[in-house]
Structures are given as structure tokens and as C-alpha cells.
Amino acid sequence: MRMPRVRGQARCGLGKGDRVEADELLLLVAGGDQKAFEELYGLVSGPVFGLVRRVVRDPAQSEEVAQEVLLELWRSAAKFDPGRGSAMSWILTLAHRRAVDRVRSARAAGEREQREALRANQPAFDQVTEEVEAGLEREWVRRCLDRLTVLQRQSVTLAYYEGYTYREVAEQLSLPLGTVKTRMRDGLTRMRECLGGVA
């Protein structure tokens, strides 16, 4: 049986038990429980680090951002409210936001070269390791991404995995802004149907 709050997700990512455990642990962490934080670290450091590295790419910077995010979990745990969603969602949303902020300021500083934009849809640099670790989840997400139209897929992945704004995505794909916004929405909705429909 699935928890109502995590319906449709049980197939993707951590097991249901991990997810519920993360909720409980984060609440304990909010009370200053360092032991609970160590356990939470064991559950979430892989997803957090993997996501940050996927977006940021540079290994040293990825570690820095992941460290900031994990420390922020400790510091800001009291802001988590289980009534608003799962702990894993909260944590990964936070990690994504920080990773995107970092990659954008790096781009603004000219650290990332233009050619990276062109490689946007190539696999991350260390895909082999990731596949070993996250084979099943990766497989499902990839399978569902494959079912999107090319423009839906590119709009979603350029934004989420590469950290581009929808304006930048529109520029790269030579599409009107409105089209990109629609493709993003349709892409996400179709991912939901695909992943949620996995029985």
C-alpha cells in the first residue's frame, strides 16, 4: 500500500520506507537531534549530491553546493512542515534551487563556456557510476522522458538538468516564449502520467 502523500512516486527513487523515514528524521532534526541528522544524511546525501552534480557538473563546486544544502537542512529543518509535502521533495527542491543558483552565477561569471550549451543533452560526465547506483530510477525516468515529444523533453531537461531559464531555453531552441512554457507544462504533466502509471 502506498502512502497517499507519496502516491505515484513509490516507483521512482527511494522506497516508500525511506521516504517516510526521511519525514520523521527531519522532524527530529528540527528538534536539534544530531543523531537523527546523521541518519538523515545517510538517506538523502546521495540524492542531494547526485542532483547537485548533475546540474553543477564541476566536481569541486558540486561538493561545495551539496555541503551548503546539507548544512542548510540542519539549520532550517524547523521550516519543514510535513503537511505541505514529503521531506524528500522539500530537500530536493532546496538542492535544485541552490544548484541552479550556482550554475547561473558561474555562467554569468563566464566560467562556463558557450559550448557547454551545445552539449546540453549529452549524458552527465559520470553516468556510469550513477547508473550503478540509481539504475532502476534512472531507467524509469529515462523511459518516461523518451515518451515526451522532442520539444517537451528538451524544454524540461534544459531547464531542470542544465539550469537554464525558460527564456534561455526558448533562445536555444529558437522557439517563442509561450511555446516553451507550454512544452514545459505538457512535459511535466506527461511525466506524471507516465511515472504515476507505472504499476
Next chain:
Amino acid sequence: MSLFRREDLHSLAAPYALDALEPPERVRFERHLADCDRCGAEVRALSEDAVRLAWSTTAPPPAALRERVMLAVRTTPQDPAPQGAVREPARARAAQLPPHVWGAQPPPRQRQRRRIPLFVPFATATAAAALVVASLFAVQANRTQDRLTAEQDRSREIAHVLAAPDARASTGRDGRGRTIGVIASATEGSAVVTLGGYGAPAGGRVHQLWLMRPGAQPRSLGLFQGDTPLVATGLGTSATSLAVTVEPAGGSPQPTTQPFVQLALKSVGFGE
């Protein structure tokens, strides 16, 4: 900037869920969310969809990251819970907002204005490799079983640094013959650091290793435990030097004393 019509704003739900808005748009959209009853649930659903894209990226973090985070946790106070957060009626609508909204604030920086003056890095040498490796083996004896996994992780990381094609060694020695040795790889952004001859600081205090970068605060790289080599990762090419200070038990978020030893990283390929 043109004014946004309501429908225009509404169409930003998906880019918002993907973190694909520029900051001013993000702010405008979040303001809109607060006034839009039907938006909350929709944005939250789209945000949950976006998070699923993260499930496929899981990757094991380096073991040294754990040490650094745990050290930081021991020395970092927690933020208080938001005032009367969930119960107040005025806040009721906020409960429908996606995590972005309440997790959106950047972490408050613990700015210490005080600049920490450092003394001049001293000599580098070539015998450092022998130094590091010797102390490395010296400490391998006499380990209890429960520390074995951690030791194996550490060994693997050390081997990783040593095996890097650009691994280079450097050592510093002070007037009393005490040493700091480092083997580092700039491309890996990692280093193995050892102290020699310093002994344990008195009164339960600890030796803490710091990464020094231009224009940035020192960053803790961990605590030395006896003469065990410390593996530092995530150094970045802008790293200019390593410094060691004496800190209270458990370490400090920022140095509280003058470094007693510092080693420039230029000779091992950083800051170039």
C-alpha cells in the same frame, strides 16, 4: 519590463516548478501565488513532478563530505522555527505553496568581518611524498573493527589522490623541525595532508585544517585526529593555501586563532 497580465503570470507555473524563472519573475510569481487560490495546488503538483526528475541522478557523495558536514553541524546553531508558522489563519494559504516558497531564502551567511591575518607560507620541498606515505602506514596499525570501513573509505580516497596523473607533493617545515606535508591533485580538487611533530593540542583542543581562497572566508576541511592523514576534497582550482589552527573540541565554523602553519598550494598546481 512589461507588466504581466494574470494569464501570463499563470503560464509561469511550469517554469517556476522547474526553477526556470529569473529572480524578478520568481518574486512576481510568488506574489501572484499568494493571491491565487487555484494556483497553489497546481504549482505544488508541478513541483512534485519536477522533483521526480531528480530521482534518476542519485550518486554516492565522497566520504570526506560527510565528515565536513558533520563537523559543521556540531558547530552550527539551528534557525528557530518560523513564528506561529502553520496555525495562523493568515498563513493558511501558504500551506498550499510548493517548497520553493518557504525554502526559498538563501542561507544567512555567518559573515565574520574580521580578516584573519596569516603568516607567510614557508618552504616547499620534494620529500613530502615519503613523509605523507610514511605517516600513512604508521597509523594503519591498531585500528578497531568498527573503524575499519571509515579507514577503508579514507584509504580509497588517499589512493585516489595519489593515483591522479597530476598529483604533486609539497612540504613545509618550521624552525623547530615540525612539518606539514601535502600531496594534491588540482584536477581532482583533492589533497592528502599530514602534520608531523606537533602532537595533540592541550586541553582537549583540536587541530583544524582550513582552505584559504582569495576573497572568500576560510573553509573548514576537517579535524586532524592525531597524526592520521586528512583527506581534503572539493578544493577548487582557486585554492591558494592550506592553514591549520588550534580550535576548541569539536572544531569551529571559522578560525578563532591564528594559523600556526600554512602551506601554499601553488607548487602543487593550484591557483594557476
